[in-house]
Amino acid sequence: MRGYRELAARLREQIISGELSPGEKLRRIVDLMDDYGLSRQTVREAIKELADEGLVVTMGKGGTVVRNRTRVKIPLNRYSKVLGPNGARGPWETACAEQGLDGQMHVVRVARVQADDRLSEQLGVPVGAELVHRQRRATLGPDDVVQLQLVWYPADLADQVQLAGTSKIRGGVFGALVAAGHRPSAVSERVESRMPTQDEADQLKISGKVPVVAVTRTTMNSAGRVMELLQSTAPADRIELVYDNLPLE
Structure with a gap:
């Protein structure tokens, strides 16, 4: 995987498909780094992109949670x-x-x-x-x-x-x-x-x-x-x- 956009796309697909459900936590940053061979900054940029799109919520020490988008x-x-x-x-x-x-x-x-x-x-x-x-x-x-x-x-x-x-x-x-x-x-x-x-x-x-x-x-x-x-x-x-x-x- 080359960069944050690719990681964001992978996580976005999991969220939209329902593989990751509202309220479910994403894997820890260190785990995503190991999973995809990316730097900490790259993983953070991917998460930030998803947060800007309203797909996840960053909770500090509580991790990053898939946001409920029930309309x-x-x-x-x-x-x-x-x-x-x-x-x-x-x-x-x-x-x-x-x-x-x-x-x-x-x-x-x-x-x-x-x-x-x-x-x-x-x-x-x-x-x-x-x-x-x-x-x-x-x-x-x-x-x-x-x-x-x-x-x-x-x-x-x-x-x-x-x-x-x-x-x-x-x-x-x-x-x-x-x-x-x-x-x-x-x-x-x-x-x-x-x-x-x-x-x-x-x-x-x-x-x-x-x-x-x-x-x-x-x-x-x-x-x-x-x-x-x-x-x-x-x-x-x-x-x-x-x-x-x-x-x-």
């Missing part, structure tokens, strides 16, 4: 399916369950913040208005982080709906809003692709060269008041946004 379909109609006040799942969990996947939502942090210029414009509130900010992680299983979510609510609404606590909202926020008499009426989404920040890459366990899909969702009531601003970020190879049967008139 989750996220349909627009996931919202209408969770408007009942007594549901057991939120939008992410509902979309995953329909595909036989164990989707979970985890609350990372909840805080009270003041609206800056950007949040003021997006939420339609005065600069300095009190907001409740929730940080969440959408996963497959308990720890495969697929999507990062940052969410903001007007504080008065959050207090009425009991969104200011750190507990997970059973059935999702939409169901909780309906139960409290605040039925969402319309949702707008803006989708963009970009490269991840270092913090996003670390949380999603991807290389900084794996692109992400960033979605900004604004939820309003029938009077046009913004009830929720959500920003989600996910590796582009892990989600598929589905917008079916949209009306043309």
